[in-house]
Amino acid sequence: MKYSINTVVRLLLAGSVVFTSCNKKLSEYNPSGLTPDVTYSNAKGFETLVNAAYTYTRFWYGKEEGYSLSEMGTDIWTNGTGDVFPQLSRYDNLQGSNTSALNVEWDNFYEAIYLCNTGIAKIGDVPDYTAAQKTIREAELRFLRAFYYWHIVETWGGVHFTTQATKPGEIESTAYKSPVDTFYKQIFTDLDFAVKNLPEKDKVTDYGRVSIPVAKAFLARMYLTRGMNDQALAMATDVINTSKYGYGLLPKYADLWNMANLKNKEVIWAIDYSTNLSNNDLATSAYPTGHSRGSNSGHMLFLQVYDQVNGNILARDINNGRPFNRYMPTKAFLDLFNDNDDSRYQSSFQTAWYCNKAGRAVGNTFIKDSFDYKVGDTVCYTPKNTQSAAVMNAQKYTTYDISRVYKADGTPSQRKFYVSLKKFKDSTRTSANEAQSVRDVFVIRLAEMYLIAAEAELKRGNTGTAATYLNAIRTRAAIPGHEAAMQVTSAQVTLDFILDERARELAGEQLRWFDLKRTNKLIDRIKTKNMNPDAAQYIKDYQVVRPIPQTQLDAVTNKSEFTQNDGYQ
Template sequence: MKTNKLLNAIGLAALLFLNISCEDILKEEPKSLATADRYYTTPKGIEDGLSAAYSHLRSFYGQEQGFFLTVTGTDIFTNGFGGIANSPDINNYSPNLLGTNAMITTVWDSFYKGINQSNTIIGRAPSVTGLNEQQKARIIGEARFLRALYYFHLVQQFGDVHFTLEETIGVQTTANRTPLAEIYAKGIVPDLAYAVANLPLTPGKYGQATKPAAEALLARVQLTIGNWAQAETLAKSVIDNPAFKLVTPYAALWNINNDVNSEIIWAVQFTGDPLTNGPGNSGHLYFIFDYTFNPAMVRNIDDGRPYQRFLPTNHLIKLFDPAIDSRWNGSFKTVWRANRTATINGFTVNPGDTSIKIVRYPVPDNVKRSKPYWLIDFKDNWIGSVTAFQEVGTNNRRNHPALLKFLDPLRPSVNETAGRRDFPVIRLAEMYLVAAEAAMKQGKNEVAANYINVIRNRAAIPGKEQQMRVSAADITLDFILEERARELAGEMHRWYDLKRTGKLLELVKKYNRDAAPNIKEMHLVRPIPQTQIDRVTNPGEFYQNQGY
């Protein structure tokens, strides 16, 4: 059970309380009106404002738009049935991927709201009375951590973007296109260095940014901009921190009752309280197949409400060896149980019986028809265009292994979309992968293999640890990307991983047949939202990304 959670859904409007009665309003004689200028001068006000700076992360992490921009359009996920029906263009890099895309606009707007709120706290905290210098430095450190994270996403997604470190007050009609290298040098890196120097080792409230979280995010940043030694040093600092350890077994990471665990370095929080949960973590909707087509299945809370947005590619399915690696069964649901009586292949199936089973190898159709359940096999036909009988990808991309990492069996009803599960933004396994990649880039393949073997040992089926070990000779960039796919599938890293390593176009063309015909160099950045282009009065200086 989560305790002392930082309820970061607090928005600024919710903080500006009117201490007046209805009768006073009618008489137009308000006794007091809280404003930002007054409210943020108090310790409680500045802390509440800081909480509001966290809240905009909930518009990205665990949300459809965030998943579309980080999970699909890669080598390991493509559009499922719901993705094609609702938003095919991001994955497909189609000519319709334009600045009018609503998901891209939502992400852009949310991040800049988060940046301005962070700038507000950073600028106002030094003047707050009732706080000592250490408390002010901690508050500013959290806000600078958040500002760095928002800008880090923006420059990766859009390239050169508007950059400011000052609070925007009133209407601003001009914008700048600051080179991303300058944003890293003057914003992201110094913000995170300040956070590392001033944040505590442990949070005062669960969910607050800490020194290890800042080190981990800075390690990710340094890896992205090619500072390999710094990336390894920072990642190793987190790895060596005794407060964190890998959760064993791997599947236990995704037990919703184990949401707060020793592997989570920092998470965006959600809660079971609808008053403070905002949009909720809706990740449970998008990665599951529509099991309700099976005659013995009706929609239920445990198996989820299937939106079917994202479909694992053949490449992702083939990356796992379930005989030695627990991460296949720890990441994907492949067996469903009946919850009503029905007939399948002439057999009576009762609640609790197997109703669907997915296997990763070919099975003759006559064998599949002889089973008292749907036996769905994998023949390595392109998963997006299979029409054969009960094969992975059939039923218009509805039938496929279901990513279980975000399932939310604690939702109050079968149709509830607002999940309560926290979203793990940074976990310890990623730091081993960051350190390994950084070591490899420095020519230290033996060191890289040692980092990789720690997470592969955790993932090993008991008794298969030796088969899971790798040597220095195994360490290549492609292998590290494959290992990141096995460990982090669906966790909103993949598009960034492929872009960072220069592999986006190559691997998408090789493994994502929906996107392969369209993807080109221009797609290394997203289109600037048209609403932003239309609003500025200096369009000659603030222009659309090339090709859009």
């Protein structure tokens, strides 16, 4: 892990200042000739540092590497034919030398850490900040440092830890393993500072900046992660019940995903992707090393290749999305939904595709007869139940029921046509092939606080209260008139039930791998319960952490001390 953190300042039109982190080859880019000490000697320059510290969230949230590390290799997703990181999806030959997603996230999270460390160390020297401004900006940087360190320690375990800012021109070429407890001690210290010193929610004018309730919500997640259930409950219920924060569950689950309603009262913290796509493109002069991150990619990754069912009458369009065919649901995930009562199934998934180009074509793939299609006729249907061949073949459209997608043991028999997660789709894109989406990514929303409270109460032995928190979520999710059927009793509340509920509520929201790791259920649900047979055949007990990128191991000078995580080559 050879870092050249402060040798390079990127000072450009986008208004961001970040430091480069490279492996073996140093890269220098400083068109202004300014040094960090000069840049951060005034409030205007320091603002660019704080703003830049936020931008590293965009290397994970809404990005394929982040989805692959946070949703894949779990009980609810497996890989479609377009998956580019099958090592993460299936644990098949997962190594630090063959999985570039690891490099992207490692490099950028550590760049973010060093940037936060630099800002925290230097903020006291900014003369034109008031004392209050210094405290708020330091609180933001401490929150972000805790946020990035959580991703690092949960993904890789006890790897390199530092709170020190490097000096201009200094190259750090050694790295050391630190206990997981060391990371969490600092995470809690930083979040405590953030809770005490961030502004109240109504004082934050820039959407996407953190506030007191954001820090409390993330702190609730951290307490739950560390088994501090009393504290997790207290913090989650504070966010739920404090009226001045103004949070509330939306009346309908489907309303959360409406492109016209993204900035709503259920969102505690979001990555705010700009409606001006050029503002989301990090492959600009502000990031001369060539990082092309763009905006939210989630709208493409979970879609089946519907335009290959019958391209003559079902063409790719804006409404159906650009189908990258990366991820498909496991059969076990689909089985978690009672779609007669739970609106989250139809609100989350697309199961029917309709003719958007009238004509005569071979419709039903399995009987190969030609039919006349009008715009709006069903072309493809993917029910989550089993239908008889006679029923399916009697239709002019093609049906991919469960039997045509999954084998009896749940292994996919084909990976192109399936129930598709639709909640991240973006109908505001300007063309059918537009890869960028302006959709915000919800990092924390209020429903998670109810689920944290329920899990904390279960672990405290209070299953009745846990059921109350779960029923608040399930009542909102109920199809109108089915509210009673959605209620659960205290006897039904188990850790597995809560994990099922989190899957139904939070699918695709980049939490699942962390949920299974936190509850010690990663191996159990994938392998023992065989909820993901693709991954079950490869996953090993040590894979509750990911391998360190080989480039980092190659770059350090103390190779005998900073070694690969156990189990990996």
